[in-house]
Amino acid sequence: QITLKESGPTLVKPTQTLTLTCTFSGFSLTTSGVGVGWIRQPPGKALEWLALIYWDGDKRYSPSLKSRLTITTDTSKNQVVLTVTNMDPVDTATYYCARARRSSSWYADYWGQGTLVTVSS
């Protein structure tokens, strides 16, 4: 059974750095063709892809947020961590992690439940 779960703070102040952890089970991030991605969704708005890390260590970032994002993995703990620097109220959103499968454009076949992060002073 494949599961993913996001964890981290629910409230951060403007200019702070957000650190989110995705803990997964039921698959290995060392398996060819597998990755873990982060996606966010502001309240009432559409999904937005943020970052993706592949089984071979390759990392991809949303160009519009690249300077603020870092994605890392701890394969021994089955965890993927996303950091977002210089948080702003517009970054208020539900943040999801998902298992990614290789395609000409990757797709997410399993999703975590999401965690709502509010940015406010």
Place this chain on the structure above:
Amino acid sequence: QSVLTQPPSVSGAPGQRVTISCTGSSSNIGAGYDVHWYQQLPGTAPKLLIYGNSNRPSGVPDRFSGSKSGTSASLAITGLQAEDEADYYCQSFDSSLNAYVFGTGTNVTVL
């Protein structure tokens, strides 16, 4: 503003067929990148509905089907049911942006 445009809403009576379009360009769908579709029920995480343009994951009813032509893709729901009320998103890759992109989303209402 997403490069994949979907109608904000579509509706249909139970049992009817509805289609959701996902309009892109020559740098994404038209360039041959796969299109995937997700269903998001109210208050829940998205769920993979269609991958690789037209493939259904195990457990997804065959009432849902996907297709792609030129710079657009479509999701069709036949035999519409009340439980299909949700938001639907398409997703692909854009080579000009060098980014994975989601569509603007479509809310399906069952009348």
